[in-house]
Amino acid sequence: MSNTFQKFVIFLIVGWLIVFVFLPNLIIFVTSFLTRDDNHLIKIIFTFNNYLRLLDPLYLKVLLHSLNIAIIATAFCLLLGYPFAWYLTKLPINIKPLMLFLLIIPFWTNSLVRIYCLKVFLSTRGWLNNFLIGIGIINKPIHIIYKPEAVILGLIYILLPFMILPIYSNLEKLDKNCLEAAYDLGAGRIQTFIYIILPLSIPGIIAGCLLVLIPAMGMFYISDLMGGAQNLLIGNIIKNQFLNIRDWPFGASISIVVTFLMWIMLLIYWRTMRLLNN
Secondary structure (H helix, E strand, O other): OHHHHHHHHHHHHHHHHHHHHHHHHHHHHHHOOOEEEOOOEEEOOOOOHHHHHHHOHHHHHHHHHHHHHHHHHHHHHHHHHHHHHHHHHHOOOOOHHHHHHHHHHHHHOOHHHHHHHHHHHHOOOOHHHHHHHHOOOOOOOOOOOOOHHHHHHHHHHHHHHHHHHHHHHHHHOOOHHHHHHHHHOOOOHHHHHHHHHHHHOHHHHHHHHHHHHHHHOOOHHHHHHHHHHHOOOHHHHHHHHHHHOOOHHHHHHHHHHHHHHHHHHHHHHHHHHHHHHO
16 A cells, blocks of 8 residues: 555656646747747747847846846855854754744745835835934935845845755754864864864855855846846846747747756756765
């Protein structure tokens, strides 16, 4: 009976992956080689022009801009998330579950709603500007919205937990005997961190960076709400091609290129993990 149930679960998972992961990606891949049609969206005429259009400086500029913003957001998430994750590991057993619970609570709220709240908070008449004016730090409101900095703040706000959790999981598994041995041999806190803690936490750092970097390039709604038309991410281009311009083949080709870049990042992570384990 258990063997039958196990086969059923495996069949269910494989079927789910085929129907909702493999087939949609296969359709997008095939569509990227077809031709746009104004009446039926796509025409069964194979072409490589959709990929050649990506060499246009305009799209390369957007791709590099997306990558730049994603890297900056990832760097800030790492700078904020690593100390926070380390602090979590030092908390007492009875407080640690509460802090993890508070860290996970934002996932219960739709990220789009949270971005709207952040936009209201940072607007010229928002709480932040009113507070700073009230205590006399500034004389007039600071314009934060519709700038690259606002997009980066939105990405950090949404993706920071994705950086903290992998690093925390890695730090929590550190062998405490290594730390005690380092202290017994006369190593200070800084030396212990640089030569023991940081190298051993590299897998968590890489995993956290990938979990932040990859989604950051495609969160078009953050760019729409926080950055405006001047701060597009590659996700905005894909969304516009599918929904506004109705050029599905070109939108599919951009999606495939972004997926390929993500695959390269995951391959680098896999290779790095193999080197670390060896």
